[in-house]
Amino acid sequence: MVIFPTQxxxxxxxxxxxxxxxxxxxxxxxxxxxxxxxxxxYKGNKKDARALFNLLLLEKAGLDIVYDGEAHRIEMYQHxxxxxxxxxxxxxxxxxxxxxxxxxxxxxxxxxxxxLGLKIPYHxxxxxxxxxxxxxxxxxxxxxxxxxxxxxxxxxxxxxxENRIGEPxxxxxxxxxxxxxxxxxxEKIIRPLLETILRSSRTRLRIQIDEPAATTKxxxxxxxxxxxxxxLKGLQANxxxxxxxICYSRDYRILFPYLAKLECSQLALEFANRDGWELxxxxxxxxxxxxxxxxxxxxxxxxxxxxxxxVHTNRVESPELVxxxxxxxxxxxxxxxxxxxxDCGLRTRSLKIAFKxxxxxxxxxxxxxxxxxx
Amino acid sequence: MIETxxxxxxxxxxxxxxxxxxxxxxxxxxSEVEEIVLEETKKAINLQADLGLTQVIDPMFLWKDILRCVxxxxxxxxxxxxxxxxxxxxxxxYRKPVIENKMExxxxxxxxxxxxxxxxxxxxxxxxxxxxxxxxxxxxxxxRNDEEIIQDLAEYFRKQIQALNxxxxxxxxxxxxxxxxxxxxxxxxxxxxxxxKSIQDLPEKIRVGLYTYFGSASGVAAELIDxxxxxxxxxxxxxxxSLEELARKMxxxxxxxxxxxxxxxxxxxxxxxxxxxxxxKACKLLKPEEIEICSNTxxxxxxxxxxxxxxxxIVETAEIVESKLN
Numbered sequence: 001m002v003i004f005p006t007q008x009x010x011x012x013x014x015x016x017x018x019x020x021x022x023x024x025x026x027x028x029x030x031x032x033x034x035x036x037x038x039x040x041x042y043k044g045n046k047k048d049a050r051a052l053f054n055l056l057l058l059e060k061a062g063l064d065i066v067y068d069g070e071a072h073r074i075e076m077y078q079h080x081x082x083x084x085x086x087x088x089x090x091x092x093x094x095x096x097x098x099x100x101x102x103x104x105x106x107x108x109x110x111x112x113x114x115x116l117g118l119k120i121p122y123h124x125x126x127x128x129x130x131x132x133x134x135x136x137x138x139x140x141x142x143x144x145x146x147x148x149x150x151x152x153x154x155x156x157x158x159x160x161x162e163n164r165i166g167e168p169x170x171x172x173x174x175x176x177x178x179x180x181x182x183x184x185x186x187e188k189i190i191r192p193l194l195e196t197i198l199r200s201s202r203t204r205l206r207i208q209i210d211e212p213a214a215t216t217k218x219x220x221x222x223x224x225x226x227x228x229x230x231x232l233k234g235l236q237a238n239x240x241x242x243x244x245x246i247c248y249s250r251d252y253r254i255l256f257p258y259l260a261k262l263e264c265s266q267l268a269l270e271f272a273n274r275d276g277w278e279l280x281x282x283x284x285x286x287x288x289x290x291x292x293x294x295x296x297x298x299x300x301x302x303x304x305x306x307x308x309x310x311v312h313t314n315r316v317e318s319p320e321l322v323x324x325x326x327x328x329x330x331x332x333x334x335x336x337x338x339x340x341x342x343d344c345g346l347r348t349r350s351l352k353i354a355f356k357x358x359x360x361x362x363x364x365x366x367x368x369x370x371x372x373x374x
Numbered sequence: 375m376i377e378t379x380x381x382x383x384x385x386x387x388x389x390x391x392x393x394x395x396x397x398x399x400x401x402x403x404x405s406e407v408e409e410i411v412l413e414e415t416k417k418a419i420n421l422q423a424d425l426g427l428t429q430v431i432d433p434m435f436l437w438k439d440i441l442r443c444v445x446x447x448x449x450x451x452x453x454x455x456x457x458x459x460x461x462x463x464x465x466x467x468y469r470k471p472v473i474e475n476k477m478e479x480x481x482x483x484x485x486x487x488x489x490x491x492x493x494x495x496x497x498x499x500x501x502x503x504x505x506x507x508x509x510x511x512x513x514x515x516x517x518r519n520d521e522e523i524i525q526d527l528a529e530y531f532r533k534q535i536q537a538l539n540x541x542x543x544x545x546x547x548x549x550x551x552x553x554x555x556x557x558x559x560x561x562x563x564x565x566x567x568x569x570x571k572s573i574q575d576l577p578e579k580i581r582v583g584l585y586t587y588f589g590s591a592s593g594v595a596a597e598l599i600d601x602x603x604x605x606x607x608x609x610x611x612x613x614x615x616s617l618e619e620l621a622r623k624m625x626x627x628x629x630x631x632x633x634x635x636x637x638x639x640x641x642x643x644x645x646x647x648x649x650x651x652x653x654x655k656a657c658k659l660l661k662p663e664e665i666e667i668c669s670n671t672x673x674x675x676x677x678x679x680x681x682x683x684x685x686x687x688i689v690e691t692a693e694i695v696e697s698k699l700n
Contacts, residue, residue, distance in 0.1 A: 097677035098388065101466055103438050103469075104395065104397070107465075160642060162644050165613060165649065165652050312457070313455065
């Protein structure tokens with residue numbers, strides 16, 4: 001593989017597909033291939049149509065490693081939670097209720113009321129569709145056990161509020177309840193899901209375990225590491241390559257003491273969100289990437305999925321800015337350790353903005369490769 | 375009568391979620407959003423009054439996070455372009471205000487707080503970020519030192535509180551999760567300085583409380599009380615604070631202790647009898663002169679449908695405590 005391979009992280013936005021399929025912009029960008037997506041759509045296979053559209057978009061952007069923009073999924077938490085026994089959502093007037101994450105972005109939070117079980121292997125069907133419809137290398141994103149536990153209310157394991165109020169060791173009680181839940185997600189849900197999917201995969205599959213919650217509570221990082229490893233325990237090692245995606249940590253250095261035990265080869269992290277927009281490869285210009293020096297000094301040598309575009313702004317990074325972010329990282333880690341991706345999923349942007357950011361990610365990687373060749 | 379109230383941003387009802395999403399996708403206009411915000415704000419204010427809370431707050435549907443509207447009204451430029459940071463150990467985020475120009479009282483917060491919708495027969499409370507939390511969670515690129523920031527920020531808060539008091543709000547609350555974080559204990563002097571300056575010389579009719587959450591108050595309660603900042607009340611999140619430890623570390627007494635005793639990060643509804651028992655036990659140990667009963671944190675971490683039973687739990691707990699104290 002060439003240096004600085006480019007990859008998606010996960011979600012793409014979901015505007016009205018009918019509008020996209022008739023939009024002259026997309027017709028021009030995706031060419032006659034759009035006809036297949038259109039056919040699927042008008043036959044009633046709307047999710048497949050969107051998945052195909054997204055694959056075409058990602059391939060047109062030029063990404064080396066793709067998936068389907070999570071077209072078949074409602075959202076990274078809601079989709080698994082709906083397919084798991086033991087979880088329940090909240091309803092008002094027959095409709096699911098939402099809690100806010102930021103600005104006007106919301107998610108449905110479930111509560112775990114009993115022992116967990118997999119209703120169906122909820123990513124299998126979409127996975128089979130993707131392998132049938134792309135010749136590019138695939139990376140399957142899967143919401144991780146710790147995040148599923150962290151984003152769920154936990155009445156199953158947590159004592160009642162009136163039995164905890166004002167008690168000493170409240171942190172420990174919450175920790176133990178979280179640990180039990182995360183391990184249950186790992187052993188009863190993620191591992192059997194991956195086992196099923198790997199049985200259907202003819203090639204070595206890249207699996208990205210999404211753990212945005214991993215560093216939100218620094219004292220719980222051991223729970224994240226333990227549940228991550230338990231999610232993969234017993235899987236045939238030659239059938240997969242695992243990475244973890246973590247984002248918006250206050251400080252990635254809090255992971256350092258624990259990473260030696262984490263059984264994966266790549267850390268896909270967000271950096272662009274904290275970086276400046278000026279060009280340059282100096283420490284002063286690339287403040288968002290200083291922490292890479294710490295990763296360099298770790299005992300275990302991870303590949304880094306380098307976040308090079310900010311998914312929380314409509315401002316589109318130039319290929320030159322992406323190039324400089326990559327080159328700065330390469331100075332520290334060496335080019336062979338770097339994969340290039342957006343900071344996170346792009347579902348909070350418009351599709352055109354997402355496309356431009358992905359395209360410039362690819363162009364920036366090309367420019368960076370050229371610098372190395374020179 | 376024991377004062378009862380909620381302590382922050384409300385969850386969004388489905389109707390508001392729907393219109394906000396539609397607006398984001400360009401499928402609804404600003405005026406359509408405004409209409410629904412007004413209707414739902416009125417419902418949320420009436421819900422608090424109808425269920426018996428003694429103080430009502432605006433549900434803060436226009437506040438994307440606790441710092442945002444204050445940042446706008448400080449005249450901070452490009453507020454919506456700041457990086458997104460996680461709000462403590464929750465799954466919500468805030469935009470970090472980046473201070474690149476002088477902060478001053480640019481506008482009153484009434485546009486975000488709907489004073490015209492407040493019931494006449496209820497005390498009106500305003501939830502604001504504490505100036506200490508605001509300083510710690512912003513990025514300063516303008517001021518040369520702490521003194522300068524404190525000067526301008528304190529002046530802003532005094533003016534803002536006064537302006538809102540003129541509109542009928544008499545109870546104010548500084549939400550301060552930062553002050554109870556263990557890694558911030560060394561900053562307690564700065565905290566005391568800016569908190570003091572922000573409420574000094576306000577008329578007595580204006581009551582300002584400090585509400586702490588997401589951390590144990592036992593690390594700072596003694597210093598806060600010793601500092602004699604003229605807070606009307608100090609609030610403690612008892613789902614983050616051990617009563618034993620707080621009692622052990624206290625030197626003086628709370629003039630008024632606000633019990634954050636209904637957990638808005640747990641969907642189960644508390645048994646008011648048991649919560650009341652806890653409060654009574656705590657009162658024996660801590661001996662506050664007065665008490666208030668409230669949510670432990672922002673209500674926004676639970677779905678909207680749980681507001682009613684949780685508020686009811688607050689009110690019923692207060693009734694039980696009151697009857698037992700009498």
